[in-house]
Amino acid sequence: MSEIILEVENLRKYFPIKTGFKQVRYLKAVDNVSFTLARGETLGVIGESGSGKTTLGKTVIRLYKPTGGKILFNGEDIAPLPRKALKKYRKKMQIVYQDPYSSLNPRMRIRDIIGRPMKIHGLASTREEITSRVKQLLEEVGLPSEVMHRFPHELSGGQRQRIAIARALATEPELIVLDEPTSALDVSIQAQILNLLKEIQRKRNTAYIFISHDIAVVSYMSDRIAVMYMGVFVETGPTREVIGEPMHPYTKMLISVVPEPDPTKKIRVTEDLGEPQLPIDPPPICRFHDRCKYKLPVCDEKAPPKIPIGESGRTVACWLYGKGKTVERN
Numbered sequence: 001m002s003e004i005i006l007e008v009e010n011l012r013k014y015f016p017i018k019t020g021f022k023q024v025r026y027l028k029a030v031d032n033v034s035f036t037l038a039r040g041e042t043l044g045v046i047g048e049s050g051s052g053k054t055t056l057g058k059t060v061i062r063l064y065k066p067t068g069g070k071i072l073f074n075g076e077d078i079a080p081l082p083r084k085a086l087k088k089y090r091k092k093m094q095i096v097y098q099d100p101y102s103s104l105n106p107r108m109r110i111r112d113i114i115g116r117p118m119k120i121h122g123l124a125s126t127r128e129e130i131t132s133r134v135k136q137l138l139e140e141v142g143l144p145s146e147v148m149h150r151f152p153h154e155l156s157g158g159q160r161q162r163i164a165i166a167r168a169l170a171t172e173p174e175l176i177v178l179d180e181p182t183s184a185l186d187v188s189i190q191a192q193i194l195n196l197l198k199e200i201q202r203k204r205n206t207a208y209i210f211i212s213h214d215i216a217v218v219s220y221m222s223d224r225i226a227v228m229y230m231g232v233f234v235e236t237g238p239t240r241e242v243i244g245e246p247m248h249p250y251t252k253m254l255i256s257v258v259p260e261p262d263p264t265k266k267i268r269v270t271e272d273l274g275e276p277q278l279p280i281d282p283p284p285i286c287r288f289h290d291r292c293k294y295k296l297p298v299c300d301e302k303a304p305p306k307i308p309i310g311e312s313g314r315t316v317a318c319w320l321y322g323k324g325k326t327v328e329r330n
């Protein structure tokens, strides 16, 4: 059994919404999400824009304070910790964003961009030590050491994303949230970055939460997949099972695509997906009920439980699979 690094239980992140009236309403961006992640494993999170992927990633690594739930990182619950107490965990959990240009300080040289987190976390102190670590990291991400004297704007998009990865690695993290790390890049560069991330994971045994709405990319990167819809995981399981045989009506809709033989073309969506509503004080029923074409009467009454399917850890939150199966509420 591989070593579990992260156990997330009923994680919630609600954003208060100003309504003009006294009453406060909440946008439930992440609502009762649970999952585990092992060392060296990748959990892919897919879902449409606004489904809560980034909020989930940021809350798990405590860039956001959760509204509720547990985040057991190496067995310790970091969910309730105040800002000060988080410092020792920060270096263990990093994030790489979609757009490396806006995430890198344009006025800093690459050496300082990568060296700064080492300094902050006391991982290297002398100039020589920092420079030599920066060189090693540049090599690890496939860049020549001369790059350290340059500024971000003097690099290409792909090179900048390599710098963002090197900066994340500077603190020797055990978990990295990769939030659409290749979405802003040319298709030809995307594959190189994905392979670099795989190589790093193989060498360092880092756990990844890989966020994307590109199903092909997520499938390539992930051991397991979670499908997110309006703040909840509607389906989770091994990548091959979820992609090969989607069960939740939403997953089916997302994956009802015809693979294009030409990899430079985007996959073609064959169904009209319609528009999701915002999860503002959603009723306690399935969040997909108004878009679902398989809806049962019970779907308008109560939220579906997470239904375990088979022995692989797969779950589907849908009443269609509820009959005659062990039903567990969470």
Ligand SMILES: Nc1ncnc2c1ncn2[C@@H]1O[C@H](COP(=O)(O)OP(=O)(O)OP(=O)(O)O)[C@@H](O)[C@H]1O
Residues within 6 Å of the ligand: 015, 027, 029, 047, 048, 049, 050, 051, 052, 053, 054, 055, 056, 213, 278, 279
């Ligand atoms: N700081 C915030 N304050 C209020 N609402 C927020 C905040 N951040 C996100 N939201 C809302 O939470 C929901 C989830 O947003 P989030 O950015 O997590 O989605 P996403 O799945 O990452 O989308 P995308 O694919 O577009 O990046 C959205 O409805 C968004 O408007």
Ligand SMILES: [Mg+2]
Residues within 6 Å of the ligand: 053, 054, 055, 179
């Ligand atoms: Mg996002």
